[in-house]
Amino acid sequence: MYRGKTISVVIPCYNEEEGLKGVIPSIPESVDEIVVVDNNSTDTTAEVARGLGARVVFEGRQGYGAAYKAGLPTVTGEITVTMDGDGTYPVEQIEECIDYLLDNDLDFVSACRFPLRDPQAMNLSNKIGNSVLTIATLLLFMRAIKDSQSGMWIYRSAIYPRLAPKSDGMPLSEEIKIAAIRDPGITFGEYHVNYHPRIGEVKLQKWRDGMLNLLYLLKLRFTPQ
Numbered sequence: 001m002y003r004g005k006t007i008s009v010v011i012p013c014y015n016e017e018e019g020l021k022g023v024i025p026s027i028p029e030s031v032d033e034i035v036v037v038d039n040n041s042t043d044t045t046a047e048v049a050r051g052l053g054a055r056v057v058f059e060g061r062q063g064y065g066a067a068y069k070a071g072l073p074t075v076t077g078e079i080t081v082t083m084d085g086d087g088t089y090p091v092e093q094i095e096e097c098i099d100y101l102l103d104n105d106l107d108f109v110s111a112c113r114f115p116l117r118d119p120q121a122m123n124l125s126n127k128i129g130n131s132v133l134t135i136a137t138l139l140l141f142m143r144a145i146k147d148s149q150s151g152m153w154i155y156r157s158a159i160y161p162r163l164a165p166k167s168d169g170m171p172l173s174e175e176i177k178i179a180a181i182r183d184p185g186i187t188f189g190e191y192h193v194n195y196h197p198r199i200g201e202v203k204l205q206k207w208r209d210g211m212l213n214l215l216y217l218l219k220l221r222f223t224p225q
């Protein structure tokens, strides 16, 4: 419980046994529930997660989006916080992000990684890919969102049914933010956070996923709502 609200953290994981050993123990005491979505891992992700006190949801359909769609609707907390299982997002700033949500009376906060506080935390091609996708989001949706691909969101769990994301893959990240931005009943903000170098092996197939994300933005822009 933090500032009178119950808090759930959701972490989608495909083979993140090493990352989880860093992430879960650093989660603040105020978090009521940790949900790890085991997305067909072939390592000990599920055992490590359970051993560290998380509730594990299994999702057999592969993909970042499929994993989130399995985990997000199961939360019991009034506020949902998301992050990767690889130690990149700032567990140490979870409470600060919730403060930003509550103090500004927002419904959805996306944690913004740019400008990077640690330039080593992201390689050059990912920096370029992120910039291209963020500029595309600006041009297509006329919204100056600084980090369209951030995987750390802090939102009031009650709005989840209105966000209703559909993507099974990486585009779910931009989809959920665009849904929040476009909904006149949802207030959206970005909050600048730290971003750290990854623990464990990269899961992103950067050229393929980058192109799929760009195509998805185009499709979303030109599909009637």
Ligand SMILES: Nc1nc2c(ncn2[C@@H]2O[C@H](COP(=O)(O)OP(=O)(O)O)[C@@H](O)[C@H]2O)c(=O)[nH]1
Residues within 6 Å of the ligand: 011, 012, 013, 014, 015, 016, 039, 062, 063, 064, 067, 083, 084, 085, 086, 088, 151, 201, 202, 203, 204, 205
């Ligand atoms: N790429 C990918 N990540 C997945 C999948 N299922 C779950 N994940 C998790 O989603 C998070 C994001 O993936 P990651 O490789 O860190 O992508 P990046 O942060 O965009 O470089 C990690 O915690 C992954 O373990 C999947 O099928 N593909």
Ligand SMILES: [Mg+2]
Residues within 6 Å of the ligand: 084, 086, 088, 198
């Ligand atoms: Mg990551």
